[in-house]
Amino acid sequence: xxxxxxxxxxxxxxxxxxxxxxxxxxxxxxxxxxxxxxxxxxxxxxxxxxxxxxxxxxxxxxxxxxxxxxxxxxxxxxxxxxxxxxxxxxxxxxxxxxxxxxxxxxxxxxxxxxxxxxxxxxxxxxxxxxxxxxxxxxxxxxxxxxxxxxxxxxxxxxxxxxxxxxxxxxxxxxxxxxxxxxxxxxxxxxxxxxxxxxxxxxxxxxxxxxxxxxxxxxxxxxxxxxxxxxxxxxxxxxxxxxxxxxxxxxxxxxxxxxxxxxxxxxxxxxxxxxxxxxxxxxxxxxxxxxxxxxxxxxxxxxxxxxxxxxxxxxxxxxxxxxxxxxxxxxxxxxxxxxxxxxxxxxxxxxxxxxxxxxxxxxxxxxxxxxxxxxxxxxxxxxxxxxxxxxxxxxxxxxxxxxxxxxxxxxxxxxxxxxxxxxxxxxxxxxxxxxxxxxxxxxxxxxxxxxxxxxxxxxxxxxxxxxxxxxxxxxxxxxxxxxxxxxxxxxxxxxxxxxxxxxxxxxxxxxxxxxxxxxxxxxxxxxxxx
Amino acid sequence: xxxxxxxxxxxxxxxxxxxxxxxxxxxxxxxxxxxxxxxxxxxxxxxxxxxxxxxxxxxxxxxxxxxxxxxxxxxxxxxxxxxxxxxxxxxxxxxx
Amino acid sequence: xxxxxxxxxxxxxxxxxxxxxxxxxxxxxxxxxxxxxxxxxxxxxxxxxxxxxxxxxxxxxxxxxxxxxxxxxxxxxxxxxxxxxxxxxxxxxxxxxxxxxxxxxxxxxxxxxxxxxxxxxxxxxxxxxxxxxxxxxxxxxxxxxxxxxxxxxxxxxxxxxxxxxxxxxxxxxxxxxxxxxxxxxxxxxxxxxxxxxxxxxxxx
Numbered sequence: 001x002x003x004x005x006x007x008x009x010x011x012x013x014x015x016x017x018x019x020x021x022x023x024x025x026x027x028x029x030x031x032x033x034x035x036x037x038x039x040x041x042x043x044x045x046x047x048x049x050x051x052x053x054x055x056x057x058x059x060x061x062x063x064x065x066x067x068x069x070x071x072x073x074x075x076x077x078x079x080x081x082x083x084x085x086x087x088x089x090x091x092x093x094x095x096x097x098x099x100x101x102x103x104x105x106x107x108x109x110x111x112x113x114x115x116x117x118x119x120x121x122x123x124x125x126x127x128x129x130x131x132x133x134x135x136x137x138x139x140x141x142x143x144x145x146x147x148x149x150x151x152x153x154x155x156x157x158x159x160x161x162x163x164x165x166x167x168x169x170x171x172x173x174x175x176x177x178x179x180x181x182x183x184x185x186x187x188x189x190x191x192x193x194x195x196x197x198x199x200x201x202x203x204x205x206x207x208x209x210x211x212x213x214x215x216x217x218x219x220x221x222x223x224x225x226x227x228x229x230x231x232x233x234x235x236x237x238x239x240x241x242x243x244x245x246x247x248x249x250x251x252x253x254x255x256x257x258x259x260x261x262x263x264x265x266x267x268x269x270x271x272x273x274x275x276x277x278x279x280x281x282x283x284x285x286x287x288x289x290x291x292x293x294x295x296x297x298x299x300x301x302x303x304x305x306x307x308x309x310x311x312x313x314x315x316x317x318x319x320x321x322x323x324x325x326x327x328x329x330x331x332x333x334x335x336x337x338x339x340x341x342x343x344x345x346x347x348x349x350x351x352x353x354x355x356x357x358x359x360x361x362x363x364x365x366x367x368x369x370x371x372x373x374x375x376x377x378x379x380x381x382x383x384x385x386x387x388x389x390x391x392x393x394x395x396x397x398x399x400x401x402x403x404x405x406x407x408x409x410x411x412x413x414x415x416x417x418x419x420x421x422x423x424x425x426x427x428x429x430x431x432x433x434x435x436x437x438x439x440x441x442x443x444x445x446x447x448x449x450x451x452x453x454x455x456x457x458x459x460x461x462x463x464x465x466x467x468x469x470x471x472x473x474x475x476x477x478x479x480x481x482x483x484x485x486x487x488x489x490x491x492x493x494x495x496x497x498x499x500x501x502x503x504x505x506x507x508x509x510x511x512x513x514x515x516x517x518x519x520x521x522x523x524x525x526x527x528x529x
Numbered sequence: 530x531x532x533x534x535x536x537x538x539x540x541x542x543x544x545x546x547x548x549x550x551x552x553x554x555x556x557x558x559x560x561x562x563x564x565x566x567x568x569x570x571x572x573x574x575x576x577x578x579x580x581x582x583x584x585x586x587x588x589x590x591x592x593x594x595x596x597x598x599x600x601x602x603x604x605x606x607x608x609x610x611x612x613x614x615x616x617x618x619x620x621x622x623x624x625x
Numbered sequence: 626x627x628x629x630x631x632x633x634x635x636x637x638x639x640x641x642x643x644x645x646x647x648x649x650x651x652x653x654x655x656x657x658x659x660x661x662x663x664x665x666x667x668x669x670x671x672x673x674x675x676x677x678x679x680x681x682x683x684x685x686x687x688x689x690x691x692x693x694x695x696x697x698x699x700x701x702x703x704x705x706x707x708x709x710x711x712x713x714x715x716x717x718x719x720x721x722x723x724x725x726x727x728x729x730x731x732x733x734x735x736x737x738x739x740x741x742x743x744x745x746x747x748x749x750x751x752x753x754x755x756x757x758x759x760x761x762x763x764x765x766x767x768x769x770x771x772x773x774x775x776x777x778x779x780x781x782x783x784x785x786x787x788x789x790x791x792x793x794x795x796x797x798x799x800x801x802x803x804x805x806x807x808x809x810x811x812x813x814x815x816x817x818x819x820x821x822x823x824x825x826x827x828x829x
Contacts, residue, residue, distance in 0.1 A: 105640050172647040179599070180640035207610050210651045214658035218768070226748035227764030228757075229662055234764075235673075235757025240665055243618050244658055294610065295617060307624035313617075539708045540701070549698040556690050560683065563827035575823035582819045590701045590812045592805075597639070600646060607650040611657040615664055622665050 004508030022107035028093030042076035050467040053460045066450035067136035074139030082394045086259035091198045097502035098192045100183025102512045105176035116166035124159030127152040143230035143241040147222045157216045164209045171205025185520035192500040192524040197262025200286040204251045212248035246297035254293040260397025269525040270498045271347040272339025276525045278331040285324035292321045303377045318368035345419040349400030356392025381441025387434045407495045411507040412488030418480040425473025432466025500524040538595035548589045645806040666761045673758010678828035686826035696725035697815040710798040719788045726781045776814045
């Protein structure tokens with residue numbers, strides 16, 4: 001029954017053969033399932049938030065609970081799903097296959113980083129039930145509140161620290177792998193664009209994550225010893241905390257979205273049966289986004305009391321990031337132009353990605369412009385904006401990737417019909433949930449409150465109903481994929497007719513990926529038929 | 530894990546001793562300079578000397594001189610990243 | 626990167642070193658966050674930093690600088706020694722490095738101990754009676770030298786393991802990348818101290 005890397009090998013059996021495995025494919029799946037677990041919690045919390053907001057006043061939870069729930073929703077979704085999601089799952093599973101390697105450069109470190117991830121996740125969730133109760137700082141842990149509140153910040157922050165360390169090790173592993181383990185002939189311009197995006201992402205992980213590491217450590221030290229660096233009573237500067245926090249957390253949004261862009265660049269050519277338009281531009285724009293994305297963190301702080309000089313400079317720099325992002329979008333559309341397009345489920349998700357990310361990106365410009373941001377800062381507009389980029393962007397990219405590589409991972413094919421129905425639910429539900437928030441925010445409804453003025457009720461009601469459609473779509477999608485693993489038809493090695501290396505090996509791939517390391521002679525998107 | 534001959538450069542003990550001597554001289558120098566009051570130049574001098582010492586350690590003790598060009602680019606890139614992080618923050622603090 | 630294509634196995638000498646360097650970059654940025662904070666507060670509270678620095682013993686700082694730089698020398702020599710197949714010299718130099726590290730920590734212990742004895746530690750009423758700049762100076766002093774000291778301790782453990790591996794012949798003139806990587810780590814610890822020393826002990 002079991003084939004490929006599912007076949008038993010090595011000294012461990014059963015669950016141990018998974019959680020002690022150094023096989024990059026098994027580790028990729030471990031990440032997938034751990035993330036699904038955490039994400040289920042995160043989505044449930046999100047739905048509860050929406051339910052609370054269906055009517056003004058207290059509906060199902062009190063103010064304090066609401067604060068804890070939105071904090072945990074944010075922490076789980078950001079640190080346990082959208083940041084590590086694509087690199088850890090698909091970077092692990094596909095990248096070595098795409099570059100023609102048998103393994104990542106440091107397989108044992110790879111396993112270790114999964115363990116760190118699980119430990120961090122469990123600790124973060126545990127902080128709910130221990131100490132001074134669930135944290136209520138928001139996922140941003142802003143000082144000085146986070147150093148003064150009696151809730152269990154220390155433990156939660158420590159959990160996030162471990163997750164960050166896991167992310168660093170993954171990044172370090174991928175950079176070395178892509179530099180050192182490419183197959184013969186796999187030069188940089190034959191690298192599939194997903195691997196390119198993973199490479200750029202890995203650099204952000206390595207260079208930006210330590211900054212949040214030290215910031216979180218300082219929060220802990222501050223809480224225990226009161227050194228004063230973020231405490232205004234002792235001369236510390238809380239705005240400096242925001243600087244340090246966003247020096248990481250802004251590049252982190254590119255850790256979230258770059259791999260999703262890589263997925264888009266890999267899926268579109270396969271379903272349009274055309275080679276990608278502007279390969280080099282897409283590859284370099286990934287690096288440009290990684291670079292420029294590290295220079296713009298201040299645009300989260302326009303209302304913090306930062307200097308006017310800094311505001312102007314950060315606003316200017318922020319507009320620059322729009323350029324490489326737009327380059328990618330134009331290239332994708334040019335690739336589709338005159339292609340012979342098959343509308344498979346992965347393509348549907350990818351097209352939605354472009355549509356939703358365009359909305360998310362353009363409303364991002366509204367945020368990055370100094371004058372307009374003052375009006376919409378800390379309103380539901382911002383909530384809508386980042387859900388359009390993170391959910392509409394990263395999560396749609398993630399689900400697209402899941403549908404694209406699912407046959408490779410499990411060797412089975414899912415029902416296209418149900419998959420498309422689920423997509424329709426998710427797409428409609430998503431827009432119904434988050435589009436009204438743009439309007440609400442424009443009209444002045446602030447974020448992070450459990451209550452609101454009566455004039456905001458219609459919008460909130462629509463959004464809450466949308467969340468139900470959205471969740472039912474997600475459930476349908478998961479059921480469909482689960483059914484496929486049990487009863488799906490055999491997928492064969494190349495169900496979509498892809499040209500990159502991962503489609504040249506059987507599905508699921510064998511233990512060491514390739515019987516013989518292939519010699520690469522073509523570009524990744526040259527289709528024979 | 531056999532190492533290929535051409536990858537390895539063995540530095541002589543004497544060279545290391547010279548580097549150490551250089552580092553010692555700079556240490557003495559930095560302490561001496563700190564005792565003279567030069568105003569804001571003091572800080573600049575201390576940082577310059579420290580950077581030069583760091584360069585010595587990276588180039589010789591850490592062998593960067595004999596590594597591939599890629600390694601040098603990476604080191605340069607990382608240091609520049611840190612400099613940018615600190616530099617951009619200074620568009621805020623002095624202008625408040 | 627022209628030799629990349631010939632390498633199949635993931636046991637790869639240059640790859641291993643690349644991984645170590647990447648790790649050191651993350652370490653650099655980890656300390657980098659603290660250097661950023663230091664820079665901002667030194668800019669804002671110049672006087673307080675000066676006063677705080679005046680209380681630190683320049684002699685203790687200088688001695689520790691000399692110790693750490695010398696330990697870097699012995700570390701580098703131990704790698705050259707193993708590359709030439711001189712196991713005895715390698716072991717002797719490794720031992721010297723570990724002993725220097727221990728000396729550094731002992732010195733640090735007395736330095737911290739004396740300060741704490743005088744009631745100068747984070748959150749102490751004695752310290753808080755000073756102005757904001759001095760409070761922050763000592764806050765950063767304890768955090769930065771503390772984190773550095775932690776790295777020295779980790780280095781001592783790491784080098785002890787290396788000592789054992791060399792002793793057992795698991796590291797020799799054909800396979801020494803572990804020792805080399807430990808060396809890189811140790812030099813990095815030295816590097817951080819090279820900056821910490823003037824930043825804390827030599828403000829005038």
